[in-house]
Amino acid sequence: MAGNLMHAVQYSSYGGGAAGLKHVEVPIPTPKQGEVLLKVEATSLNPVDWKMQKGMLRPFLPRKFPYIPGTDIAGEVIKVGAGVKNYKPGDKVVAILNHGSGGGLAEFAVAKESLTVGRPPEVSAAEGAGLPVAGLTALQALTQSAGVKLDGSGQQVNLLITAASGGVGQYAVQLAKRGNTHVTATCGARNTDFVKSLGADEVLDYKTPDGAALKSPSGRKYDAVIHCAMGIAWSTFEPNLSANGKVIDITPGPSALMTFALKKLTFSKKQLVPLLMIPKKENLDYLVKLVKEGKLKTIIDSKHPLSKAEVGWAKSIDGHATGKIVVEP
Numbered sequence: 001m002a003g004n005l006m007h008a009v010q011y012s013s014y015g016g017g018a019a020g021l022k023h024v025e026v027p028i029p030t031p032k033q034g035e036v037l038l039k040v041e042a043t044s045l046n047p048v049d050w051k052m053q054k055g056m057l058r059p060f061l062p063r064k065f066p067y068i069p070g071t072d073i074a075g076e077v078i079k080v081g082a083g084v085k086n087y088k089p090g091d092k093v094v095a096i097l098n099h100g101s102g103g104g105l106a107e108f109a110v111a112k113e114s115l116t117v118g119r120p121p122e123v124s125a126a127e128g129a130g131l132p133v134a135g136l137t138a139l140q141a142l143t144q145s146a147g148v149k150l151d152g153s154g155q156q157v158n159l160l161i162t163a164a165s166g167g168v169g170q171y172a173v174q175l176a177k178r179g180n181t182h183v184t185a186t187c188g189a190r191n192t193d194f195v196k197s198l199g200a201d202e203v204l205d206y207k208t209p210d211g212a213a214l215k216s217p218s219g220r221k222y223d224a225v226i227h228c229a230m231g232i233a234w235s236t237f238e239p240n241l242s243a244n245g246k247v248i249d250i251t252p253g254p255s256a257l258m259t260f261a262l263k264k265l266t267f268s269k270k271q272l273v274p275l276l277m278i279p280k281k282e283n284l285d286y287l288v289k290l291v292k293e294g295k296l297k298t299i300i301d302s303k304h305p306l307s308k309a310e311v312g313w314a315k316s317i318d319g320h321a322t323g324k325i326v327v328e329p
Helices: 047-054 125-129 132-145 167-176 189-197 209-213 234-240 254-265 281-292 306-318
Strands: 005-010 022-027 035-045 072-080 092-096 108-112 116-118 157-161 181-187 202-205 222-227 241-249 271-274 300-305 324-328
Touching: 005 306, 035 092, 035 125, 035 132, 035 306, 047 306, 072 108, 072 125, 072 132, 092 108, 092 125, 092 132, 092 281, 116 281, 125 281, 125 300, 125 324, 132 167, 132 222, 132 241, 132 281, 157 167, 167 181, 167 189, 167 222, 167 324, 181 189, 189 202, 202 209, 209 234, 222 234, 234 241, 254 271, 300 306, 306 324
Parallel strands: 157 181, 157 222, 181 202, 222 241, 241 271, 300 324
Antiparallel strands: 005 022, 035 072, 035 108, 035 324, 072 092, 092 116
């Protein structure tokens, strides 16, 4: 860092993949009202980051170019903007940045106080940075969409979690087992023992006939599916759902939205529910506390220095990471 400049990674147009990322020196941002300036210690990547670069969310995101991607960060408060009451320089925190403004793949970033939570010493920067998008998505899908009570009360819910070894899936399995659930999970053959170790009751290799058909080894019908994979047709889910079963799609594409509309129009008891994750400070705080207490783990696939962020980016695009990909300045 020279003077008031910092190292950052950005892209200036849609497309290009990992090769489209450029290393630049840009001014350190200044925190505005209600914001904190953080020295970034870790940033975790999410599929939505490269999907935005690919143009899959245009014209909404990114809002403008050049764009510094990354929304899930852990770091240390360096400076606070006007009106900030809960943080002071030196505090260790986890924050989720707005996808519109991004800023995570840099040495410094500004975060809203309203989406920043304290990070106790028991939670490493990398563990904390893994939580925001993936952890909050898993939590919202389970508690709001699937109706699982994480205190273990309520009737048993039979769950299917697809792509259970990925970023959202690994949190979904762990969180689900805090409730009264039976979890069937899908993953590749190399990850079956890993997914069992997270607490899954049964694990399907998605490349086997039963795995491809999503059939529960114990013959259960699913009350809810936390769908973290891509490219599985509604017709594959439907015969495996209980009478009022629902598929909660965390990355709904056009065909999922069509199915959602069709099921609503035909008053089908079996529903496809597109999930739009709404970040909430209290939910992020809850996840950080679970990690602190050893009740939730952030499984880290790999760590990459900011100077080699494109290696982690390429790994995320490849789609076979086990857990979270983390970039550290």
